[in-house]
Amino acid sequence: MKLYIKYMVSIRCKMVVKAELEKMGIRFALLELGSVETMDDLSPEQLRELKIALLKSGLELMDDKRAVLIEKIKNIIIEMVHYSDEVPKINHSVYISEKLGQDYTHAAKMFSEVKGITIEHFIIAHKIERVKELLLYDELSLTQISYMLNYSSVAHLSQQFKKVTGLTPSFFKQLKIKKRIALDNL
Numbered sequence: 001m002k003l004y005i006k007y008m009v010s011i012r013c014k015m016v017v018k019a020e021l022e023k024m025g026i027r028f029a030l031l032e033l034g035s036v037e038t039m040d041d042l043s044p045e046q047l048r049e050l051k052i053a054l055l056k057s058g059l060e061l062m063d064d065k066r067a068v069l070i071e072k073i074k075n076i077i078i079e080m081v082h083y084s085d086e087v088p089k090i091n092h093s094v095y096i097s098e099k100l101g102q103d104y105t106h107a108a109k110m111f112s113e114v115k116g117i118t119i120e121h122f123i124i125a126h127k128i129e130r131v132k133e134l135l136l137y138d139e140l141s142l143t144q145i146s147y148m149l150n151y152s153s154v155a156h157l158s159q160q161f162k163k164v165t166g167l168t169p170s171f172f173k174q175l176k177i178k179k180r181i182a183l184d185n186l
Helices: 011-024 044-056 065-082 092-100 104-115 119-137 142-148 154-165 169-184
Strands: 002-006 028-032 035-038 060-062
Touching: 002 065, 011 028, 011 035, 011 044, 044 060, 060 065, 065 092, 065 104, 065 119, 092 104, 092 119, 104 119, 119 142, 119 154, 119 169, 142 154, 154 169
Parallel strands: none
Antiparallel strands: 002 035, 002 060, 028 035
């Protein structure tokens, strides 16, 4: 039985779901961001108990097909940007369509209607958050980051970063350093 879970967007969320399933004695074959596949069908009572347990952790079982599709798209993007070593070099629409196993146009239309933002803008927002994270770690150069996140150039990354944040990547990095110095003085 395949269950879809809203707000399950991190490894920590997966750990919470796994712990709840184990506590309830529910055997599962596959646990991914946004979904779990149980080995047996769950009774209505088990579903109710699981729903209550997950709600306590800020997670929700979903049964609405539109909500499930949107959550799948979000999880594909989050996994692609935040949890892979490199953003795939193929077109995002092709990648998402392959992962979903369905037509991108329909999925994109549904996503925009429900979220009020295009998939492309959602990807950009996540890529910029990832850039911020990587800049704060200060382990990679901007050139390495732009390559890792599949930007056509450092200039393109910088332009997009400034458009979204209002800051250049180098100024953002300087702010971090200033904040760190300020904290060290306390």
